[in-house]
Amino acid sequence: MTEQAKGPLAGIKVLDVTMNLAGPAAAMHLADFGADVIKVERPGSGDDTRRFVPAFKGESSSFMMINRNKRGIALDLKSEAGKDIFCTLVKGCDVLVENFLKETMNRLGLGYEVLKKVNPRLIYCGISGFGRTGPYSHLGGVDLIAQGMSGLMSTTGYGGEHPPLKTGAPICDVMTGMFGAMGVLAALQHRNRTGEGQFVDTSLMESGIAATFHQSSQYVGSGEAPQARGNVHPLSGPYEVFQTRDGWMTVAAGSDERWGRLARLLGREELIEDPRFAKTPVRMANLDTVREILTPYFLEKTRAEWMPLMEEAGIPAGPILDTAEMHEDKQARHRNMIVEVEHSSVGKIDTLGPAVKLSKSPTSVRRAAPRLGEHSAEILAEFGYGDDKIADLIREGVIETPA
Numbered sequence: 065m066t067e068q069a070k071g072p073l074a075g076i077k078v079l080d081v082t083m084n085l086a087g088p089a090a091a092m093h094l095a096d097f098g099a100d101v102i103k104v105e106r107p108g109s110g111d112d113t114r115r116f117v118p119a120f121k122g123e124s125s126s127f128m129m130i131n132r133n134k135r136g137i138a139l140d141l142k143s144e145a146g147k148d149i150f151c152t153l154v155k156g157c158d159v160l161v162e163n164f165l166k167e168t169m170n171r172l173g174l175g176y177e178v179l180k181k182v183n184p185r186l187i188y189c190g191i192s193g194f195g196r197t198g199p200y201s202h203l204g205g206v207d208l209i210a211q212g213m214s215g216l217m218s219t220t221g222y223g224g225e226h227p228p229l230k231t232g233a234p235i236c237d238v239m240t241g242m243f244g245a246m247g248v249l250a251a252l253q254h255r256n257r258t259g260e261g262q263f264v265d266t267s268l269m270e271s272g273i274a275a276t277f278h279q280s281s282q283y284v285g286s287g288e289a290p291q292a293r294g295n296v297h298p299l300s301g302p303y304e305v306f307q308t309r310d311g312w313m314t315v316a317a318g319s320d321e322r323w324g325r326l327a328r329l330l331g332r333e334e335l336i337e338d339p340r341f342a343k344t345p346v347r348m349a350n351l352d353t354v355r356e357i358l359t360p361y362f363l364e365k366t367r368a369e370w371m372p373l374m375e376e377a378g379i380p381a382g383p384i385l386d387t388a389e390m391h392e393d394k395q396a397r398h399r400n401m402i403v404e405v406e407h408s409s410v411g412k413i414d415t416l417g418p419a420v421k422l423s424k425s426p427t428s429v430r431r432a433a434p435r436l437g438e439h440s441a442e443i444l445a446e447f448g449y450g451d452d453k454i455a456d457l458i459r460e461g462v463i464e465t466p467a
Contacts, residue, residue: 071098072425076252077157079104079150080134083111085207085234086268087163087191088130089241094159094248095133096418096427102153102443103131103434107138107464110436121410128407128433132415136434137443138464141172145462150174152447154182159248163191166201176263187251189264191244196265205268207234214272219279223292239271300344301351302326305384306362313367316380320344329377330361400429407432409466437464 076099080091088103088111095101105111116126140146151174154160160179162169169175176188190196193205211217211230221229247264255261273280278298282290290298297303300318317326320343327335335341335357340350347354362370367383374381385393391402391414400417407413418427440463441454449457457463 070425071096071427072422073097073099073252074425076100076159078102078159078161079153079157081160081162081164081169082191083163084113085130085237086240086244087161088113089238090189090191090244090248091134091161092130092132093241093245093418094161096420096429098425098427099159101134102157102439103134103136104141104150104153105136105138105436107140107437107461110138114436120413123407123410123433123435125413128410128413129415131433132405133428133430134434135431135439135443136437137440138437139440140462141174143462145457145460147173149444149449149457149462151179151182153443154179154186156447157183158185158252159187159189161189161191161244161248165204166192166196180261184261185255185259186261187248187255187264188261189244189248189251189266191240192265192267194269195267196263200269207237207268210236210268210272214269215276215279216272219276219290219292219298221292222294226292228292235275236268236272239275240266240268243271243274296351299348301348302354302358304355306359308362308365308367308370310366310368312384313362313370314382314384315362315374318344322379323347325377325379326358329373329379330358332357403429405429405432408438409435435466438466440465 073094076094078091078094078099078101080088080101080103082088082091082103083105091101091103103111111127111131113127113130114124116124118125120128139149141150170177176190179188180186192201193210194200194203208230211220212228214236216235217228217230220231221227243266244264247266251262251264279290282288282298295304297318302323303316303318305312305314315326317323323341324336327333339346341347341354365373371381371383383389390396396402399421401419402414403417404412405415413432415429415432417429420427441458444454444457444463445451454463458465
């Protein structure tokens with residue numbers, strides 16, 4: 065893949081003024097679609113994620129994973145010269161993504177109301193904990209808090225005396241990155257029709273709420289808040305995990321038809337008409353008994369032995385892979401979800417690939433994450449700054465470049 069972006073957003077320039085996960089993820093998705101994303105960081109320290117462990121040859125693997133396909137500039141936004149440079153960048157860019165507290169950009173004199181005068185076509189995406197309006201809008205937010213307040217944690221885990229659990233992946237951060245990118249894409253389409261820029265507003269809490277499809281439908285239908293049920297599906301079963309001879313696997317036989325296929329596969333046809341299990345509602349009421357019956361069968365074979373049997377029977381199933389196993393999985397590799405990039409200081413390193421594939425304007429991984437300020441001089445030169453001026457800005461500490 066050449067350095068020139070070939071995706072559907074080729075020619076779109078994005079200012080990424082974000083840190084941690086949700087904001088950088090939104091900008092990363094836009095970069096995967098071909099946008100030229102310029103990550104703006106503080107000189108000296110940069111994105112907080114640069115200090116997350118583990119480090120790989122001196123660079124944070126977390127930062128590198130979530131900032132692929134971007135160029136980087138280290139710019140002091142508290143200085144007047146830095147603000148002037150930033151406004152110059154805004155004039156030449158299409159999108160800005162930031163995830164600071166509500167008033168941070170306003171205090172810098174770089175809020176949406178100011179920048180839309182600098183560039184009326186600007187699409188400004190503000191990502192926050194709770195949204196930019198409402199009684200919680202002044203509060204900061206992180207994934208853990210959003211998972212708790214959105215209702216997600218109350219239905220994750222095993223319930224009863226067990227504490228609520230967060231998901232292993234920071235799901236509110238992940239989804240907010242996707243929703244933010246989705247909002248920007250919609251705003252770009254609006255701008256294509258009208259020429260107008262606009263403010264895109266999404267948050268961690270709202271993303272968590274949006275994920276409660278099943279739980280909210282149960283509440284609306286019954287008037288009762290659903291409780292945590294471990295690995296089982298809230299509406300049908302068996303749809304859960306089972307231990308095999310060499311590890312765990314998932315089995316999705318929740319419908320009556322698939323329940324019949326599973327019973328026949330195990331040689332237990334009598335279970336199909338058993339009044340305790342014949343239909344989904346009674347099967348759900350007797351799910352503990354279902355599990356007791358099925359568990360010994362799954363322990364008889366390995367995951368690899370079960371998979372072709374499940375496939376032949378038409379029952380969705382899969383091995384539970386750890387992250388190392390997933391990185392070597394043949395489907396993940398075939399779909400380019402694990403790709404190798406060349407980082408300017410650490411050399412070759414694996415990163416994740418885009419989850420969306422387009423047949424005419426493909427997504428791609430074109431470059432590794434930038435070192436702090438790696439492209440500061442290059443970017444300013446593109447925006448009309450001469451070599452002498454760039455040297456002065458470096459000397460004054462307004463911008464920073466790597467040693």
